[in-house]
Amino acid sequence: MLAGVAWAQEFDVVIANGRVMDPASGLDAVRHIGIRGGKVAAISTEALHGRTVLDAKGLVVAPGFVDLHSHGQTPENYRFKAMDGVTTALEMEVGASPVSPWYAAREGKALVNFGASSGHLPARMAVMHDSGALLPRDKAVERAATAGEQREILALVRRGLDEGALGIGLGIAYVPLASRAEILDLFRLAAEKKTAVYVHMRSGGPVEPGALDALQEVIADAAATGASLHVVHITSMGLRETPLCLEMIEGARRRGLDVTTEAYPYTAGMTDIGSAVFSEGWQARQGGITFSDLQWAATGERLTADSFARYRRQGGMVAIHSIPEDMVKVAIGNALVEIASDGILENGKGHPRAAGTFTRVLGRYVREQHVLTLMEALRKMTSAPAERLGIHSKGRIAVGEDADLAVFDPARVIDRATFEDPAQYAEGMVYVLVNGVPVVRDGSLVEGVAPGRGLRR
Ligand SMILES: [Zn+2]
Known part of the structure; x- marks a missing residue:
């Protein structure tokens, strides 16, 4: 040839x-x-x-692998991505706002390709004067946005899309008082711009309102507006309900909706202990776990009720050991599920998914456990995420492409x-x-x- x-x-x-x-x-x-x-x-x-x-x-x-969910967007993170085979690392869930300076800060300096969605969370944090960093922790969490604030937030997200952002990022669970209407507006905007919404859903786990309720909200919004929908980390939301979630996504697709999803190959998630994920009732929402199922990223220690309370006031990354191994296998082996890391490292601390997601799928789930074929794993890491993005120059080996x-x-x-x-x-x-x-x-x-x-x- x-x-x-x-x-x-x-x-x-x-x-x-x-x-x-x-x-x-x-x-x-x-x-x-x-x-x-x-x-x-x-x-x-x-x-x-x-x-x-x-x-x-x-x-x-x-x-080269295309990671749709890479919070780590620093030289440190890019080195670990490259060693994991990732050539394009995208921040699609939280996203960026404002978008142009985000790109300008990395252009000409990055080891791998990068990009971001226009983020609802950072836009909402700016408009509502939240003091959080990556994730909101106070003013954007504590109340619903006024009609005027909602218009300002939407205008910021729209501006990000006009500046070239790759879609709309949504982390509803981090702003649980964002109304259904506020979220629907963002789907309407995605449909108008013919792009996708990348969403961390409103709730997860088996206790209602849980993963199924949350999935119903976003599938209904996609159906009502015509927006494309990508549901992030389906295993950490679905937990034991992961097969039901995948069945719903498959059903929505069969009826003509453009819905995709992703997972990382680990039995623990990670997020900021100061975020709304750890508000009252978190143990039940995480499938019935307790303090010792939480692991403080900075030291590796397992938590107690006392250390949990102390670290929650302080804020910082914590691993949540809540995802059953058989659910990881179900997701990694399901044809609908793309591979994405959700990773971030800071001064060497964080979740191992930032450094090992893609090689772990290839080594552990393809070679050692035969959960899926090598070609199928590569599809989930390359052409499938590129197709979700609507970008043809990435995720394939073809003459004339990158x-x-x-x-x-x-x-x-x-x-x-x-x-x-x-x-x-x-x-x-x-x-x-x-x-x-x-x-x-x-x-x-x-x-x-x-x-x-x-x-x-
Ligand atoms: Zn998330």
């Missing part, structure tokens, strides 16, 4: 002899890939000439990060290229490169 006469010329980079696996086209064969100007320029059965030739014999050459590639050893690829020590690079990624530039080479990070670009709608 040759692309014109490209094979006769010299390429910037050639990836030779690899097993090219491209879920978008179904290609699964040994090929040589020629890269020029940051794009894939040839996919050939014959050897190619390149100024740089990377030998991928015995390795899988896949499209040369974002993850080249790994399928016999060795695995996560290393743990809850006690999350800042551990994944293993098995041999080469990772972002826009044709190696950011991982011979299994190690490349210093002094910043080929990542901002992705806009």
